Amino acid sequence: MEVRVLGAYGGRFGSFGTTCLQIDENTLIDAGNIMRALGEECLKINNILLTHAHLDHIVDIPFMIDYTFRFREQPLNIYGHRETIKAVKEHVMNWNIWPEFSSIRLINSGDYAVNYVELEPEKGFELNSFQILPFLSNHTITTLSYVVKREGRGFLFTGDTFTNPRIWEILNEDREIKVLITEVSYPSYMHNLAEVSKHHTPKTLAQELEHLKRNDVEVYVMHLKPNSLKELKEEIKEVLPSVKILSDGDEIII
Numbered sequence: 402m403e404v405r406v407l408g409a410y411g412g413r414f415g416s417f418g419t420t421c422l423q424i425d426e427n428t429l430i431d432a433g434n435i436m437r438a439l440g441e442e443c444l445k446i447n448n449i450l451l452t453h454a455h456l457d458h459i460v461d462i463p464f465m466i467d468y469t470f471r472f473r474e475q476p477l478n479i480y481g482h483r484e485t486i487k488a489v490k491e492h493v494m495n496w497n498i499w500p501e502f503s504s505i506r507l508i509n510s511g512d513y514a515v516n517y518v519e520l521e522p523e524k525g526f527e528l529n530s531f532q533i534l535p536f537l538s539n540h541t542i543t544t545l546s547y548v549v550k551r552e553g554r555g556f557l558f559t560g561d562t563f564t565n566p567r568i569w570e571i572l573n574e575d576r577e578i579k580v581l582i583t584e585v586s587y588p589s590y591m592h593n594l595a596e597v598s599k600h601h602t603p604k605t606l607a608q609e610l611e612h613l614k615r616n617d618v619e620v621y622v623m624h625l626k627p628n629s630l631k632e633l634k635e636e637i638k639e640v641l642p643s644v645k646i647l648s649d650g651d652e653i654i655i
């Protein structure tokens with residue numbers, strides 16, 4: 402399995418893209434950086450699994466559906482917790498901010514352009530050839546983390562998260578998960594801001610990682626805030642020496 406990191410950062414600045422992972426040619430997790438990263442390849446995307454409705458994770462959905470609409474033969478399936486879907490429907494694709502594409506039929510088929518699929522935490526399902534398990538994260542709004550596996554190997558993607566015992570329970574139990582992709586957003590001296598916005602600092606992630614009872618899991622971090630990038634990279638090197646920092650365009654082979 403190959404995961405392409407289309408967007409790795411917790412904010413937009415210069416050419417940095419926000420959270421967006423590609424797990425096969427049709428499927429993304431989060432939609433922070435589709436258009437710039439994929440160009441014409443965005444025409445192949447039919448499935449987007451959303452962690453939550455914060456802007457940095459959904460920002461390219463409106464532009465993507467707008468660009469691909471006239472070429473599409475299949476709807477864009479948007480998967481997420483019912484609260485995430487409700488937020489996207491009520492606050493973004495609502496005719497005020499952007500057209501409500503779930504009520505517009507495609508030109509090339511009778512299907513609606515967008516199809517929303519509600520996911521239940523802890524209820525696994527199959528998508529293409531992936532086995533996917535969504536579970537609740539600990540963030541300021543309802544957020545799903547995902548375990549994604551294919552042919553007995555896979556990864557756990559926390560999305561935005563603060564401390565969450567469920568991550569370590571799953572990782573310690575399921576040895577088919579070879580990779581953890583999680584987040585560090587702020588340097589440790591900003592711990593008050595991190596705590597109130599439910600994000601990790603290098604120190605809080607280091608404390609959390611003590612719950613991991615395996616040494617065969619590769620750990621990657623993303624969602625670094627671009628305005629703190631230099632100090633974050635230095636601190637992660639010091640506090641989390643075995644953890645790799647993801648950048649836009651990276652690929653993880655699992």
Ligand SMILES: [Zn+2]
Pocket residue numbers: 411420455457458561624
């Ligand atoms: Zn975020």
Ligand SMILES: [Zn+2]
Pocket residue numbers: 453455540561
């Ligand atoms: Zn968030």
